[in-house]
Amino acid sequence: MNSLRLARSRPGPAFTVTFDGREIEALPGWTVAAALWAAGITSWRTTRHEGRPRGILCGIGVCFDCLVTVNDRPNQRACLVPARPGDVIRTQEGTGHAD
Amino acid sequence: MRTDLAVIGAGPAGLAAALAAAARGVRVTLVDAGPEAGGQFYRQPAAGLGARRPGALHHQWRTWKRLREGLDRHIAAGRIVHLADHHVWCVERRSGHAPGDFAVHALLGPEQNEPAVVRATAVLLATGGYERVLPFPGWTLPGVVTAGGAQAMLKGGLVVPGQRVVVAGTGPLLLPVATGLAAAGTTVAALVESADPRLLARQARGLAAEPGKAVEAAGYGVRLLRHRVRVLVRHTVVEAHGTGRLTGVTVASLDADGRVRAGTGRRIPCDSLAVGHGMLPHTELAETLGCRVDGGRVHVDEEQRTDVPGVWAAGEATGVGGAGLALAEGHLAGRSIAARLTGARPDEHGGKRAAASRAALRRFADALDHAYPPRAHWAEQVTDETVVCRCEEVRAGAVREAVRDLGAGDPRTVKLLTRAGMGWCQGRMCGPAVAGVAGCPETVTRRPFARPVPLGVLAREPGEGQV
Numbered sequence: 105m106n107s108l109r110l111a112r113s114r115p116g117p118a119f120t121v122t123f124d125g126r127e128i129e130a131l132p133g134w135t136v137a138a139a140l141w142a143a144g145i146t147s148w149r150t151t152r153h154e155g156r157p158r159g160i161l162c163g164i165g166v167c168f169d170c171l172v173t174v175n176d177r178p179n180q181r182a183c184l185v186p187a188r189p190g191d192v193i194r195t196q197e198g199t200g201h202a203d
Numbered sequence: 204m205r206t207d208l209a210v211i212g213a214g215p216a217g218l219a220a221a222l223a224a225a226a227r228g229v230r231v232t233l234v235d236a237g238p239e240a241g242g243q244f245y246r247q248p249a250a251g252l253g254a255r256r257p258g259a260l261h262h263q264w265r266t267w268k269r270l271r272e273g274l275d276r277h278i279a280a281g282r283i284v285h286l287a288d289h290h291v292w293c294v295e296r297r298s299g300h301a302p303g304d305f306a307v308h309a310l311l312g313p314e315q316n317e318p319a320v321v322r323a324t325a326v327l328l329a330t331g332g333y334e335r336v337l338p339f340p341g342w343t344l345p346g347v348v349t350a351g352g353a354q355a356m357l358k359g360g361l362v363v364p365g366q367r368v369v370v371a372g373t374g375p376l377l378l379p380v381a382t383g384l385a386a387a388g389t390t391v392a393a394l395v396e397s398a399d400p401r402l403l404a405r406q407a408r409g410l411a412a413e414p415g416k417a418v419e420a421a422g423y424g425v426r427l428l429r430h431r432v433r434v435l436v437r438h439t440v441v442e443a444h445g446t447g448r449l450t451g452v453t454v455a456s457l458d459a460d461g462r463v464r465a466g467t468g469r470r471i472p473c474d475s476l477a478v479g480h481g482m483l484p485h486t487e488l489a490e491t492l493g494c495r496v497d498g499g500r501v502h503v504d505e506e507q508r509t510d511v512p513g514v515w516a517a518g519e520a521t522g523v524g525g526a527g528l529a530l531a532e533g534h535l536a537g538r539s540i541a542a543r544l545t546g547a548r549p550d551e552h553g554g555k556r557a558a559a560s561r562a563a564l565r566r567f568a569d570a571l572d573h574a575y576p577p578r579a580h581w582a583e584q585v586t587d588e589t590v591v592c593r594c595e596e597v598r599a600g601a602v603r604e605a606v607r608d609l610g611a612g613d614p615r616t617v618k619l620l621t622r623a624g625m626g627w628c629q630g631r632m633c634g635p636a637v638a639g640v641a642g643c644p645e646t647v648t649r650r651p652f653a654r655p656v657p658l659g660v661l662a663r664e665p666g667e668g669q670v
Contacts, residue, residue, distance in 0.1 A: 106388025107361040111254035133249025138360030146364070146448050146475075147345035153596045157447055159345040160364070161593070161632070163352025164243060165236070165290075166333045168627030169593055177314075183356070184313040186238075186249075 119189035123148070130187040137163070137170055137182035140193070148172045148182060152198040173200050206232035206284070208540055209307045209323035211291050211488060214242020215270070215526040216518025216533035217329030222273045223537025225282040229544060232321050233274075233283055234307055236290045240274060241267070242331055243351065244526040246358040260358050260383050262419065263526065288312050289319060292654045294326055294488050296511070303513040310660065318660045325513050325540050326492075328501065329533060330485040332519035336372075337480045337581050338599070338636045340589045341443030341452075350380040350479035363389045365475035369452050371395035371440045372479040374575045375525075378423040380477055385430035392473050393433045395454050397461070397578040400436050409570025412563045413527075441468060441584050443476055452476055461579035480577055482523040483635075487653035489516060496647055505558075506539035506549060507532055515540055524568035531561040582639045591640055592633040594626020602640045614638045614646055624648075627655065 108115070116132040121139060130139035137160050140148060147157035149171050161169040163183050170182040175192050178200020187193075208224050210217045213235035221231045233240070239247045245267045248254040258264030277283040289309040297304040303324045311317040334351040341347070348356075348364050350372060356362050367390045370381040381394045403410070410417065427434060435454060441463055442453045456467040486496050494509040495502040500522040507515050517536040518529035534557045535549075542549040551558075585591070587600030605611040605620040614637055617623055623637045624630030629650055630637070638645040 106386075107260075107357060107363060108252070110256070110387055111248055111252070111259045111361055112256040113248065113361060114253040114255060116251050116253065131252060133251025134360050134362070138356060138362045141356065141360075141362045141364060151596055156343060156596075157345050158343065158593075160348050160352055160356065161336075162333060162349050163355040164333060166628060167593070167632045169632075171627075180314070183352075186313065 121187055121189070121191040121193055123193045124195055134187050135183055136172060136174060136180070136185050136187050136191070136193055139187040140182065148193070149196045150198065155198075171200070172196050204232065204284075204320070205322045206230050207323065207544060208232070208325045208327060209234055209294075209305065209321050210327045210329060211235075211294070211307065212242060212329035212331055212518070213237060213240035213285065214329060214331050214518060214529065215244055216331070216520075216529035216536075217242070217327065218270045218274060219530045219533030220327050220329060220515070220517055220537035220540070221283055222270065222277065223534045224541045225277040227538070227541030229282075229541050231277070231283045232323065233285045234289045234291055234309060234321060235285070235287055238287055240271070240285060240287070243355060244529075245270075246355055248361055249359060252361055254361070260386070262379065266530070286319070286321070290315055290654055291488065292652050292656050294328075294492055294514075296492060296513075305513065310654070310656065315654070316657055316660070318663070325515065325544060327533075327536055327540065328489055328509075328514065328516040328520050329518045329529075330488055330520045332482040332484045332523055333631065334376075334479045335481050335483050335577075335635055336478060336632065337577070337639065338585050338589050338591050338633075339440060339442060339581075340584070340586050341445070341449075342478070343590050343593055344443050344445050344449045345447070346445065346449030346475045347443055348475065348477055350376055350477040351482075353475075353477035354380050354383060357383055357387055361387075363387050364477065365473070366390060367392050367473045368475040368477055369393050369395060369440070369454075369471055369473045370477045371452070371454070373397045373578060374479060374481045375420075375571055376479055376482070378420065378427075380479075381432055382423050382426040382430070384477065385426065385432060391430060391432045392471050393435055393454065394427065395435045395438045395440055397437065397439045397457060398575045399459075402576070403574040406570035406574045409566050410574070412570075413567045416567060439463065439578060439581075439584075440476065440478065444470070449474055449476060457578070461581075463584060481575065482519060484520045484523060485653075486520060487650045489514075489520065490647065490649055491651050491653070499645075499647075506543075507536035508539065522565075522568070524564055528561060528564035528568060531557045531564060535561060582642075585636075585640055591636050592621075592623035592626065592630075594628055594633075595622040595624075597621045597623040599640045602637055606641050606643075611641065613643050614641060615648075617641050617643075
């Protein structure tokens with residue numbers, strides 16, 4: 105990626121997480137949102153009332169739009185939570201407590 | 204943990220204050236939500252990314268290095284304790300105790316399940332700000348992000364929202380966001396600014412107070428040209444298109460009053476939109492402490508003192524003015540705190556340069572405010588179907604109905620009737636939008652908890668003897 109080149113980044117070894125069962129690569133230091141963006145994914149929640157897709161809005165933990173389920177824990181802000189090797193990330197449907 | 208001074212926020216204001224106070228013998232605890240110091244302006248690439256040129260996406264990197272070195276020195280000497288990943292949800296004035304006894308309540312880590320408390324004699328609120336985004340049809344589509352959010356993701360994770368981005372809204376932040384995304388290899392399809400450049404020209408005198416800023420702005424201009432970014436002034440995004448994710452935006456030109464000129468709409472294909480309409484100060488902690496807040500800013504005196512004894516404030520929380528102003532205010536706050544904690548008055552002569560710089564930068568910030576006014580008549584573009592409150596999915600039509608048919612005359616009544624502002628973000632994102640659509644002035648909302656707190660944490664808040 106250009107941005108990594110721009111900062112002359114030499115990241116540690118990449119690792120794998122899954123998003124809705126699909127394997128994606130993540131770099132150490134990335135938040136869950138950064139890993140999803142890098143994989144071209146922009147939405148990972150559906151709203152409680154209308155089931156509309158949502159992803160990042162504010163990027164700094166204020167808006168709570170980027171909520172996601174990580175390792176069976178719903179309502180995690182993807183823009184704050186670091187991605188860790190083996191994380192099981194799932195699209196959060198509504199409150200995340202339905203299933 | 205007990206300390207002389209708790210500084211809330213490790214951005215430019217908090218760091219400058221912590222360094223100034225620590226240098227004068229104050230024991231400082233720096234309490235910050237970020238994994239590393241720097242705040243939003245100096246948000247660092249995550250350590251794991253091994254950035255060897257971390258300053259590539261930043262401005263005034265030399266200033267950051269000076270702050271960082273100062274912080275490291277004071278930490279090594281035991282004068283500053285830096286508590287990273289501490290999300291402060293309340294600062295409590297402990298009545299019944301001696302004056303100057305505060306408890307800073309925080310939640311630990313990104314998961315925010317574990318509590319922590321810092322007891323302090325004095326508190327500096329350097330809580331910074333966040334971006335205002337006004338709604339328009341399609342703004343809830345994935346791919347629409349705030350301009351500051353795109354920048355935060357780029358600075359911190361070195362990631363971009365897509366391949367082809369439109370940067371839109373109003374304000375000086377749009378320039379570095381557009382040039383940053385372009386430098387990172389994203390195609391910036393257009394920079395859409397609603398303000399009239401003639402307003403900028405009219406503020407020439409105020410802006411000339413800071414010639415360095417003019418050079419900075421010219422630098423952005425050159426970079427926009429180099430990346431062949433199309434700049435549309437007096438234009439606005441009237442709609443974002445797509446199903447499931449963004450595929451394009453319609454932009455239109457504005458007349459002298461700020462109304463969309465009919466028939467000028469044109470579509471720009473893009474997979475992301477970085478949009479922002481200026482900055483808002485974070486004032487929740489100040490409001491809970493009972494500090495006077497005027498027009499959304501924490502009120503402070505010449506020494507950056509709030510009207511609550513023992514509480515100082517600096518940076519964007521006291522009025523949005525940028526990193527340079529935050530540094531000057533933080534420095535003056537740090538000097539004042541060091542003096543006042545020993546019962547002395549701050550040495551005015553020593554703070555002269557910072558005070559002069561603060562005055563000049565405040566004039567500059569005022570000039571910018573006039574040059575980038577929020578677009579008039581924006582609410583006319585908000586159709587009844589447009590979601591205004593994103594958390595509770597309240598549409599503009601419901602807000603208008605509350606005013607027209609149910610007699611709501613203020614944002615609080617609108618909230619009670621529609622749930623607009625009752626969701627996770629507690630109205631932070633939709634506050635200005637709901638007020639604008641309802642046609643009522645914004646009111647100060649008290650939020651005793653500055654962020655959601657798990658009930659389990661409240662249940663086991665440490666008692667008297669434990670803190």
